[in-house]
Amino acid sequence: MANKQIDMRKTKLIYKLYTSGTSKRGISQQLGISRVTVRKYIEFFRRYRFTAYEVEKMTLEELHGLFKDGQKRKSQRLLTLRQYFPYFDKEIRKTGVTRQLLWEEYHAKHPDGFKLSQFKYWYAEWRKETSPVMHMEHKAGDKLFIDFTGKKLHIVDRRPVN
Numbered sequence: 025m026a027n028k029q030i031d032m033r034k035t036k037l038i039y040k041l042y043t044s045g046t047s048k049r050g051i052s053q054q055l056g057i058s059r060v061t062v063r064k065y066i067e068f069f070r071r072y073r074f075t076a077y078e079v080e081k082m083t084l085e086e087l088h089g090l091f092k093d094g095q096k097r098k099s100q101r102l103l104t105l106r107q108y109f110p111y112f113d114k115e116i117r118k119t120g121v122t123r124q125l126l127w128e129e130y131h132a133k134h135p136d137g138f139k140l141s142q143f144k145y146w147y148a149e150w151r152k153e154t155s156p157v158m159h160m161e162h163k164a165g166d167k168l169f170i171d172f173t174g175k176k177l178h179i180v181d182r183r184p185v186n
Contacts, residue, residue: 030057030065032084035091038065043076101137102146105130109150119175123147 034055041051048066052059068091069079082090112126127143138146 030061032087035065035087036079036082038062039069039074039079040076042066101134104134105138105143105146106150109147109154112147113151113154
């Protein structure tokens with residue numbers, strides 16, 4: 025699973041704690057973040073030679089932009105894959121169509137393209153951008169939600185008819 029970016033306030037706090045002498049393990053325990061994530065953010069700041077003062081003075085928007093710019097540029101493979109997403113979005117709504125089938129179709133045209141796990145990841149990321157989901161709060165047992173996707177349910181009565 026791909027890494028998810030943490031809150032920028034925590035990012036600032038990671039570097040502040042690290043430059044004040046707190047160990048990576050201590051930062052990890054204090055903020056509830058994995059040590060690998062702590063190390064990743066510290067290495068990012070060290071690679072670009074930021075001081076604790078510079079990081080402290082950055083706004084959250086500047087810091088977020090810095091991480092966005094620091095990420096890899098979209099590869100040609102990804103740009104090619106993203107062209108298919110609107111088509112895939114229409115197809116996935118049809119009965120019996122799965123992401124596996126869509127990937128097989130994509131992979132037949134682009135054998136050097138992304139494998140299934142990366143295909144699913146990038147498709148999910150694209151869906152988040154284009155189709156935001158709203159979380160609805162409700163009391164348990166107050167409402168009934170039924171999913172009508174997929175094939176119709178068939179009920180067979182095994183009792184003989186008299």
